[in-house]
Amino acid sequence: MEPLHDERRPANAGRKVAARNRAALIAAAREIYAEHGLGAPLSAIARRAGVGQGVLYRHFPDRAAVATAVLEENVRQIEQVAAADGADIAQVLGVLTWHLAESTAFIGLLHADGAAGGSGVPEYAAALSERAERAIRALLPDGHRLAADPDDLMLAVAMVSGAATGPTRQHREGRACAAWRLLGVEVGPVRPYEG
Structure with a gap:
């Protein structure tokens, strides 16, 4: 089914969403680490930020990268x-x-x-x-x-x-x-x- 000419696709917010996710992950990491120390699971950071673990790993390949950020x-x-x-x-x-x-x-x-x-x-x-x-x-x-x-x-x-x-x-x-x-x-x- 072809879209009608006056129908528009929603804008791709890619970079805006990526920047928001990164900021949310950093804020969540600060909170989680302050509460539970550097050994806290990365999944807790992703949950606190409201994103999946895949999003976390796209921004930060490991625990050291999160801490450095x-x-x-x-x-x-x-x-x-x-x-x-x-x-x-x-x-x-x-x-x-x-x-x-x-x-x-x-x-x-x-x-x-x-x-x-x-x-x-x-x-x-x-x-x-x-x-x-x-x-x-x-x-x-x-x-x-x-x-x-x-x-x-x-x-x-x-x-x-x-x-x-x-x-x-x-x-x-x-x-x-x-x-x-x-x-x-x-x-x-x-x-x-x-x-």
């Missing part, structure tokens, strides 16, 4: 808030702190190479860390306590990430904020960047 998204949000008009260091540290509390399961991943007898932080994680450091450092005002020594900023971030432990995101956030307070650093509202 979440880390990449965390850094991208930190870069976005740092680049926003009127951004200040406290706002950026608030977003960073949200990611430390929400994605705390990834702290072990960042240091897994060193624990296995490797040379330290995996190359992709080091590159992401450098991007986050550049974004944050660009907003450090002269005389800020994290600008006193070139190593102070990332040492403080490492200390706060080490403190961001506990059974719930709220507990981890409270500990991270307490660590910033003990370091004498003001942090803005702890929330994701929604730009």
Whole structure:
């Protein structure tokens, strides 16, 4: 049966749907990993995102690719808030702190190479860390306590990430904020960047 000339096929939303699915998978992975750790089944991520496992594997061939995508998204949000008009260091540290509390399961991943007898932080994680450091450092005002020594900023971030432990995101956030307070650093509202 041939379609009539005035009938139209529905538009193929291919790339839009693919981008939406990828974003949903990353958001779901962040939640699942925060709740159950990096060992959570990938099927749970697909279910939370509302897609089939085949869709997950089309975007991410393995568990490491999912984790890397979440880390990449965390850094991208930190870069976005740092680049926003009127951004200040406290706002950026608030977003960073949200990611430390929400994605705390990834702290072990960042240091897994060193624990296995490797040379330290995996190359992709080091590159992401450098991007986050550049974004944050660009907003450090002269005389800020994290600008006193070139190593102070990332040492403080490492200390706060080490403190961001506990059974719930709220507990981890409270500990991270307490660590910033003990370091004498003001942090803005702890929330994701929604730009």
